[in-house]
Amino acid sequence: MGQDQTKQQIEKGLHLYQSNHTEKALQVWMRVLEKSADPAGRFRVLSCLITAHAEMGRYKDMLKFAVVQIDTARELEDPDFLTESYLNLARSNEKLCEFQKTISYCKTCLNMQGTTVSLQLNGQVSLSMGNAFMGLSVFQKALECFEKALRYAHNNDDKMLECRVCCSLGNFYAQLKDYEKALFFPCKAAELVNDYGTGWSLKYRAMSQYHMAVAYRKLGRLADAMDCCEESMKIALQHGDRPLQALCLLCFADIHRSRKDVQTAFPRYDSSMSIMTEIGNRLGQIQVLLGVAKCWMIRKELEKALENIEKAQELAEGLGNKLGLLKLHCLCERIYRAKGQQRELRDHVVKFHECVEEMELYCGMCGESIGERNNQLQALPCSHFFHLKCLQTNGTRGCPNCRRSSLKPGYV
Ligand SMILES: [Zn+2]
Ligand SMILES: [Zn+2]
Incomplete structure (x- = not known):
């Protein structure tokens, strides 16, 4: 299979996949992987296979393809391909809850940066790394990563990435029991879907609805929680x-x-x-x-x-x-x-x-615990976070945890 035919077949698979003929799409892509003599084409088809298996929750297969993709990237000797394949490896490990490995592959990605393509991936790398730190309950580092990811999203005007980061921030604040923010961020994600998401996969809508449901439940608004969760489940069932x-x-x-x-x-x-x-x-x-x-x-x-x-x-x-x-x-x-x-x-x-x-x-200002009951939190630009009320009483002249001075609170 030559370059042109490879390209054609990948497109055919994409079309099948987008019209919900997932198994047929996978067959087409697998054939390309076996028959194509074009390494760049094989790389691209591996990306398709990785995304599809991620969305179906077949994480072990996702990891298998990510490992093959690393070899293909090495064969191509292209740093952009290599960065992308390490990101896929990181993500597969994140999904399989191998958080230490995720973080180390993310660091590999960040160290390889150089060309514009890999720079655009940095936002996604930061998001994956933040999710892994969340899994290990290392909250300050997680927040630092999410803020970084959000900055990349803003700088590149990447609304899809912003939407995903907002969902992760919703999860972050739900775990630390700031339920106002746990609701605010997924609502923001849902807004992004409404404003920009006409051509997006419905999974973005489903994801934001799910995170809203979690926050509503924690706030005791059970009927709202039920509505959002039903909406999310409907899409999840349609898309397998x-x-x-x-x-x-x-x-x-x-x-x-x-x-x-x-x-x-x-x-x-x-x-x-x-x-x-x-x-x-x-x-x-x-x-x-x-x-x-x-x-x-x-x-x-x-x-x-x-x-x-x-x-x-x-x-x-x-x-x-x-x-x-x-x-x-x-x-x-x-x-x-x-x-x-x-x-x-x-x-x-x-x-x-x-x-x-x-x-x-615990809060570096009052010494009381954080995350024990519903309490509003606020982060400083250094990603250390405190009770909102403590910051309001004491002002934000400097961070008591790291002594870094700051004039205004961070925006997450
Ligand atoms: Zn406090
Ligand atoms: Zn600090």
Whole structure:
């Protein structure tokens, strides 16, 4: 297969893919990969295969193609191709929750910069790196990466990237329990979809709706949460987007749990768990297990709650997800207090505080914790963040954490 035919076949696959004939598109692309004698064409078809497998949640295949793409890029001896393939490798690892590897591949990308093409990828690299830091619960670094990604998006007028960063920021603030901002950013993402998204894939709309649903639930606006989650799930089902289906099912289950309707929540947690397991989203599995544990606590079945927490702990330790550990020690505290087991209770209190220390989850101005209850936060340009009320009382002449002076607060 020569250069022209390769190009033609890639286009044919794209057309099939965009009209939802995914399996047929994959067949066409696989044939190009086998038959084409044009290395640049093979590189491009690998990019298509990687994106398609990412969207279907087939992350292990995604990683396999990313590894092949690295070899193809080396063969081409082109730094732009090499940067792009390292970004794909980073992303595959991010999806498989291999956060340390993600960060190290992202750093490789950033060190290879030089030409204009790779510079344009830097925003996406920063986003992926930020998501990986989130997975490891390294919040200040995550925020730093998201701010960088947002700057790239603004400078290149890249609205799609801005939309994705806004969703990640929504997740960031949801985890740190600033629910106002957790809602603000996905709303901003939804606005971008409305204003610029006519030619975009519907997954952007679905993604912003999902993150809005999460924030609405945390704010106790359960009817709004339900509407957004249903909208997101509808698109996820139409597009065979398994990763998003799993997240929506988790959100549905959480909404029912918030209504104390444990009966309805359980089967949704189960469905979410089986997809999360199938695609390899271990971070999602931790969230499901903790949700299930909370349901058993509502039913006062403390032993069953502990069983699920134990499984979550194993996963969280494996991933290095410190926030997951913090949350589960907090649940154990409540359980052992109810059971009147003082020694176990003390153990978990100690471990809980170790997690807080490790994550530096306290405000550098008042010393109180961050992320324990709904509290508005504000970041400075150095990406250190504080309670909004503390910044307002003390002014922002300098950052108490790193002593860097700053005149105005950062914009995230
Ligand atoms: Zn404070
Ligand atoms: Zn600072």
